[in-house]
Amino acid sequence: MTLRFTAPDDWRPRGIDALEPAAWTALRHPGSTSVVAGPGAGKTEFLAQKATYLLETGLCRPPFQILAISFKGDAAGNLADRVKQRCPAEFSDRFTSITFDAFTKNLVDRFHTAIPAEWRPTKPYEIAFWDYKSTNYWLTRARLAAPEPWKAEIEEIGPSSFEGRTVGARRMLVPHPEPRSGAEFATTRWWSEQRGAGDPSNLTFVTLNRMAELLLRSNPQIANALRATYPFIFVDEFQDTTFAQYDFLYSVFRGSSAVITGVGDDKQRIMGWAGARPDAFARLEADFHALRVPLLFNFRSSPDLVAIQHVVARALDPSSPQVVAKTGKLIDGDVAQIWNSPTCAQETRHLATWLASDMTRRGRRPRDYAILVKQKAEAVDTELRAPMAASGLRIRNESALVGKVPLQDLLSDSLCRLVVAALRLGSVQRSPAAWQYLSAAVSALRAIPPGDDAADARAEAALSRFLAGLRKDMTETAPSAEAAVNIAEAVLTFLDPAAVQRTYVEYGAGSLLEIVVEGVLQHLMASATGVSTWSECLDAFEGLDQIPLMTVHKSKGLEYDTIVFMGLDDQAWWAHKPGDKEGLAAFFVALSRAKQRAIFAFCQQRGQRSKVAELYALLGQAGVPEISI
Numbered sequence: 001m002t003l004r005f006t007a008p009d010d011w012r013p014r015g016i017d018a019l020e021p022a023a024w025t026a027l028r029h030p031g032s033t034s035v036v037a038g039p040g041a042g043k044t045e046f047l048a049q050k051a052t053y054l055l056e057t058g059l060c061r062p063p064f065q066i067l068a069i070s071f072k073g074d075a076a077g078n079l080a081d082r083v084k085q086r087c088p089a090e091f092s093d094r095f096t097s098i099t100f101d102a103f104t105k106n107l108v109d110r111f112h113t114a115i116p117a118e119w120r121p122t123k124p125y126e127i128a129f130w131d132y133k134s135t136n137y138w139l140t141r142a143r144l145a146a147p148e149p150w151k152a153e154i155e156e157i158g159p160s161s162f163e164g165r166t167v168g169a170r171r172m173l174v175p176h177p178e179p180r181s182g183a184e185f186a187t188t189r190w191w192s193e194q195r196g197a198g199d200p201s202n203l204t205f206v207t208l209n210r211m212a213e214l215l216l217r218s219n220p221q222i223a224n225a226l227r228a229t230y231p232f233i234f235v236d237e238f239q240d241t242t243f244a245q246y247d248f249l250y251s252v253f254r255g256s257s258a259v260i261t262g263v264g265d266d267k268q269r270i271m272g273w274a275g276a277r278p279d280a281f282a283r284l285e286a287d288f289h290a291l292r293v294p295l296l297f298n299f300r301s302s303p304d305l306v307a308i309q310h311v312v313a314r315a316l317d318p319s320s321p322q323v324v325a326k327t328g329k330l331i332d333g334d335v336a337q338i339w340n341s342p343t344c345a346q347e348t349r350h351l352a353t354w355l356a357s358d359m360t361r362r363g364r365r366p367r368d369y370a371i372l373v374k375q376k377a378e379a380v381d382t383e384l385r386a387p388m389a390a391s392g393l394r395i396r397n398e399s400a401l402v403g404k405v406p407l408q409d410l411l412s413d414s415l416c417r418l419v420v421a422a423l424r425l426g427s428v429q430r431s432p433a434a435w436q437y438l439s440a441a442v443s444a445l446r447a448i449p450p451g452d453d454a455a456d457a458r459a460e461a462a463l464s465r466f467l468a469g470l471r472k473d474m475t476e477t478a479p480s481a482e483a484a485v486n487i488a489e490a491v492l493t494f495l496d497p498a499a500v501q502r503t504y505v506e507y508g509a510g511s512l513l514e515i516v517v518e519g520v521l522q523h524l525m526a527s528a529t530g531v532s533t534w535s536e537c538l539d540a541f542e543g544l545d546q547i548p549l550m551t552v553h554k555s556k557g558l559e560y561d562t563i564v565f566m567g568l569d570d571q572a573w574w575a576h577k578p579g580d581k582e583g584l585a586a587f588f589v590a591l592s593r594a595k596q597r598a599i600f601a602f603c604q605q606r607g608q609r610s611k612v613a614e615l616y617a618l619l620g621q622a623g624v625p626e627i628s629i
């Protein structure tokens with residue numbers, strides 16, 4: 001098929017009215033760019049437009065591709081969807097949107113035998129997730145095993161930052177030198193144990209990042225192939241780039257003709273504990289000669305909320321520019337409030353009744369709201385269930401793990417979305433969006449070349465036959481955990497896991513697919529229990545009528561009409577110290593998820609507010625009223 005390209009000067013944004021002038025500068029700049037902009041500036045949208053521009057103008061022409069790297073699966077999926085909506089398939093199929101972890105894992109899986117033997121893991125290997133407690137225990141053991149002079153240094157290493165900072169900042173070398181410090185001793189031991197202590201190897205994603213960097217450093221021909229495939233690299237949320245991830249980009253693309261576009265906001269840097277570099281943008285500008293372009297619009301929040309955000313933004317960075325709100329205010333009364341309640345029972349009861357009445361009064365859906373917490377979403381989940389139920393509402397903890405995968409990540413996973421689309425089509429006669437999504441995916445899974453209409457028609461006919469059978473089964477069988485497993489397995493067999501693995505780059509040859517399948521089955525079984533129709537089961541699966549509850553960290557990149565931040569007190573913010581930028585940034589992230597309204601709930605029974613006094617002072621400075629509940 002011959003592609004028709006648009007002349008760059010004639011190209012216009014797709015799906016939105018316009019781009020702000022600075023966004024045009026960043027879009028057209030031929031070299032690397034660092035696009036720094038506040039919340040709601042449309043950074044993700046900018047990447048979707050830039051991808052469309054490069055593909056449709058032929059500045060990125062076949063066989064070259066764009067590699068877009070995000071940190072979370074839902075962000076990667078969201079960006080891929082936006083590009084698909086904005087540009088035709090013959091262009092968008094050269095846009096790869098993937099998480100950093102999936103990308104590096106995929107390289108390790110594909111080129112396993114090219115990893116130097118000293119560090120090569122078993123095949124297959126397991127994915128390891130370490131929590132605070134077990135990392136702490138591991139560090140204690142490492143300290144006891146360490147030579148005397150290094151024990152004190154290892155004792156100083158914090159369990160939360162060990163992987164991100166200590167391990168992530170070091171390269172795997174061949175031959176690996178003898179450690180010269182406590183940090184090197186602990187790092188080498190960490191890798192050696194993950195690789196070799198058991199069979200199979202048990203690797204964390206940071207270790208996989210490091211192995212991928214080693215793989216490419218030791219195999220210039222693979223690195224060259226990667227550079228030749230992807231002349232354009234996008235990185236979303238660039239402020240969260242870890243030492244390990246930045247070093248991967250540096251090692252592979254520095255000195256090549258690769259054009260890197262990093263977008264992000266230093267004021268939303270809340271991943272320092274996980275190893276995010278404090279100087280990611282500065283490094284991009286120095287190492288890749290990136291042009292810095294600030295964006296100055298906010299498309300998300302109403303003007304009054306943007307004014308409150310600006311007070312917090314200035315506390316984080318006194319040079320923060322005043323941004324222009326492009327969305328109007330749609331509510332009456334305060335756009336932000338602090339609620340002060342004497343007891344937890346009083347607070348949760350008030351919240352539930354207020355949510356129910358606000359939803360009715362404004363004709364809003366549960367998913368227009370989000371309850372945010374600093375941590376321990378499970379505890380708030382337990383506390384809120386009964387009062388919410390009494391008001392006819394349900395909440396769901398999106399941070400909860402389903403098997404090995406957080407619910408939020410599961411729902412945005414490609415395979416999970418395909419299963420849901422098929423089950424939706426099995427439970428109702430018509431769902432054009434689900435059909436379109438599924439039939440396009442089936443065509444990709446069956447590897448049908450673009451333009452082969454006869455093969456497409458055959459694949460569609462097979463899909464229709466499969467769905468007719470599925471619909472019959474779902475009509476004849478009432479939802480139950482057992483029935484849910486049976487129908488999900490039928491869908492998975494039809495999709496063909498091997499084809500899924502070949503088609504979706506994130507699954508590579510490793511265990512992610514199994515983790516997702518296990519999560520889908522487990523969550524579907526739970527959703528099929530206590531409902532009378534399959535549609536209700538799928539609504540429960542997707543949480544359509546449930547108010548999401550999540551940590552601030554999980555809320556990054558998302559937006560809601562109204563956010564309620566619960567637990568703005570010393571107890572929930574136990575680690576916060578006045579002046580701590582990362583805590584203030586978390587507060588800023590929470591506040592800036594709101595389109596129309598932000599509520600901060602303080603309960604006297606939960607804790608004091610001396611450590612967090614500065615956050616209340618900022619709200620006071622911004623004119624946010626405090627209401628007694």
Ligand SMILES: Nc1ncnc2c1ncn2[C@@H]1O[C@H](COP(=O)(O)OP(=O)(O)OP(=O)(O)O)[C@@H](O)[C@H]1O
Pocket residue numbers: 016017018019020037038039040041042043044045046265268299300556557558559592
């Ligand atoms: N040029 C534009 N015109 C109209 N709406 C836009 C434009 N760009 C973005 N939007 C909308 O504004 C909202 C915020 O965009 P987006 O999520 O891309 O912001 P962001 O900069 O990534 O925000 P954050 O850093 O807070 O996650 C979205 O609803 C998006 O659809």
